[in-house]
Amino acid sequence: MTKITYREAVRAGLREALQRDSKVFLMGEDVGKYGGTYACSNGFLDEFGPERIRDTPLSESTFVGAGIGAALGGLRPIVEVMTVNFSLLALDQILNNAATLRHMSGGQFSIPLVVRMATGAGRQVAAQHSHSLEGWYAHIPGITVVTPATVTDARGMLLTALKNPDPVFIFEHAYLYSMEGELEDGPPAVDLSRAVVRRPGKDVSLITFGGNLWKTLAAATRLAQDGIDAEVVDLRVLRPLDIDTVLASVRTTHRAVVIDEAWRTGSFAAEVSARIMEGAFYDLDAPVARVCSEEVPIPYPKHLEDAALPSVEAVLQTARDLCPRSKK
Amino acid sequence: MTGPVTREQGHAWLRHMIRIRRFEERAAELYQLGKIRGFLHLYIGEEAVAVGSIPLFVPEDAIVATYREHGHALVRGTSMGALMAELYGKANGCARGRGGSMHFFDASRRFFGGLAIVGGGLPVAVGLALADQMERRARVTACYFGDGAVAEGEFHEALNLAALWKLPVLFLCENNLYAMGTALTRHQSQPDIAAKARSYNLPAETVDGMDVVAVEMATRRAIDFVRRGDGPYFLEYRTYRFRAHSMYDAELYRTKDEVAEWKRRDPIVTLEQTLRTAGLLSDGDVQTMESAIASEVEEAVAFAETGPWEPVEDLKKDVYTERS
Numbered sequence: 001m002t003k004i005t006y007r008e009a010v011r012a013g014l015r016e017a018l019q020r021d022s023k024v025f026l027m028g029e030d031v032g033k034y035g036g037t038y039a040c041s042n043g044f045l046d047e048f049g050p051e052r053i054r055d056t057p058l059s060e061s062t063f064v065g066a067g068i069g070a071a072l073g074g075l076r077p078i079v080e081v082m083t084v085n086f087s088l089l090a091l092d093q094i095l096n097n098a099a100t101l102r103h104m105s106g107g108q109f110s111i112p113l114v115v116r117m118a119t120g121a122g123r124q125v126a127a128q129h130s131h132s133l134e135g136w137y138a139h140i141p142g143i144t145v146v147t148p149a150t151v152t153d154a155r156g157m158l159l160t161a162l163k164n165p166d167p168v169f170i171f172e173h174a175y176l177y178s179m180e181g182e183l184e185d186g187p188p189a190v191d192l193s194r195a196v197v198r199r200p201g202k203d204v205s206l207i208t209f210g211g212n213l214w215k216t217l218a219a220a221t222r223l224a225q226d227g228i229d230a231e232v233v234d235l236r237v238l239r240p241l242d243i244d245t246v247l248a249s250v251r252t253t254h255r256a257v258v259i260d261e262a263w264r265t266g267s268f269a270a271e272v273s274a275r276i277m278e279g280a281f282y283d284l285d286a287p288v289a290r291v292c293s294e295e296v297p298i299p300y301p302k303h304l305e306d307a308a309l310p311s312v313e314a315v316l317q318t319a320r321d322l323c324p325r326s327k328k
Numbered sequence: 329m330t331g332p333v334t335r336e337q338g339h340a341w342l343r344h345m346i347r348i349r350r351f352e353e354r355a356a357e358l359y360q361l362g363k364i365r366g367f368l369h370l371y372i373g374e375e376a377v378a379v380g381s382i383p384l385f386v387p388e389d390a391i392v393a394t395y396r397e398h399g400h401a402l403v404r405g406t407s408m409g410a411l412m413a414e415l416y417g418k419a420n421g422c423a424r425g426r427g428g429s430m431h432f433f434d435a436s437r438r439f440f441g442g443l444a445i446v447g448g449g450l451p452v453a454v455g456l457a458l459a460d461q462m463e464r465r466a467r468v469t470a471c472y473f474g475d476g477a478v479a480e481g482e483f484h485e486a487l488n489l490a491a492l493w494k495l496p497v498l499f500l501c502e503n504n505l506y507a508m509g510t511a512l513t514r515h516q517s518q519p520d521i522a523a524k525a526r527s528y529n530l531p532a533e534t535v536d537g538m539d540v541v542a543v544e545m546a547t548r549r550a551i552d553f554v555r556r557g558d559g560p561y562f563l564e565y566r567t568y569r570f571r572a573h574s575m576y577d578a579e580l581y582r583t584k585d586e587v588a589e590w591k592r593r594d595p596i597v598t599l600e601q602t603l604r605t606a607g608l609l610s611d612g613d614v615q616t617m618e619s620a621i622a623s624e625v626e627e628a629v630a631f632a633e634t635g636p637w638e639p640v641e642d643l644k645k646d647v648y649t650e651r652s
Contacts, residue, residue, distance in 0.1 A: 103645075105431070
């Protein structure tokens, strides 16, 4: 095990991918000279050259579309859209081309495209730079949506995504880049289809993904002090969703809280909640609860931003309310 | 018409243009009969553009087209039967019937659609050209789009990126003067499309899109430029759609006189006259051609009629690549 930051893990994955396969190239805003907005590709321009490390104009729709075209043309593009907020400008290419061409052409075309972007709030960058829209993307059949929360996943999911014949969207919570973690030993490429239990427990299932895994684990530690043994499930992959792991957990604990940084209405948490109801209704001892963001544009001042986002306190309170009185 | 025409070349053009026209006339009839549903955008009137340009591309080149792409696919070589079956939504269609009129695909001919969001094909074409450039392949990507696309941000982004990176892509604007029902002059502050293209530092020409010879000559020049590795090139073909935008269009936005005026420049009639004047075409030639095409159309209809529907069990097939 080695201790590295999430940023270093992403960088290691990218570097390995570029070294391993000459058809892989990185394209996006400020990935070259600037070294990447989150410094994930720092030094790559010198190491791999301008043909494979391509700074693009601020034309999200066109460089994502060009990624689709380059993939159709036999290359292995990794497109970095600086943040999910700007990916809205590329939605047409993502939804109408990347996600549909294979099915609509009767299986004639594959689009082996990897798109990475930062997501999430918590850094006081206000309403236009704080979106959590990975749940929107998970709505779309034809793409795979992953949310690496650990350094092992940050490196490994990228490498696995590059073996996928279809488009994969990787959402990296911006809050995580500076976080340190233990890089697990073993093959660098990781599974891209399973949810995992990050902390086993028997009283309540706390189900989350991405940046909120760490808040949720912190809440679980605090709950243990109250005598509530929480199980933490990291979904890892939002589409295709590994509902079996979620249901197995809920069947053990009989209670579930879903933590999601998106707005509650139409959130991915709503989907997970519905799936639990469909698959484990009679195993539940309480209604499924959700901790989501308040339904407001995320404000700039810290106290208001904190109030808008899922917090450790909110997870704690929700889990306590769900558990039997004797456990409180 | 511009330039001399050989008998062989002239006949090939005429045959292709009549194939497109008869195919689409039959499709319009079948639409009225309810055999074809959804949207059906006819290319009638604009045939000289596809016919003058598409045969110049080699099999390794790529074609990206729009929802008005029947002519392009037909000239590229996809069988009329596979196209008619696609209009029917049958499994023997060129996209297994899943796309219909707007979404013709043919991987074996590097025909990448059939993309029906206006402007959406330009970035994809830029990417295909990028792959060719990075792989050092002397290929050309042809990207067809209409005048409506000029208003989309992707038009400007794609031209800029292609010129910046000197990509081997040929932008082919089929300017039929109307973005559905909105005239170019009613939605563009600068209606000179080639001038817009030149502002992104790529060579651009305006071509008479009703004259197959002019289309051929300009496109040949443009392809040579792109294939040499000199970067992208832009052609604006001035053309006109004789039929409604789709099957649900009352055509309130243009006058009958204007349509009649353009019909006097019908590319098929013009080419026929040129060939007859030059002594390269007889009544018998036309009859032979028409009769062969009529058979081809009826065979295509029969192919579509007898084609199977995709089984419902296959509904979810190919959303993702199946892996063993």
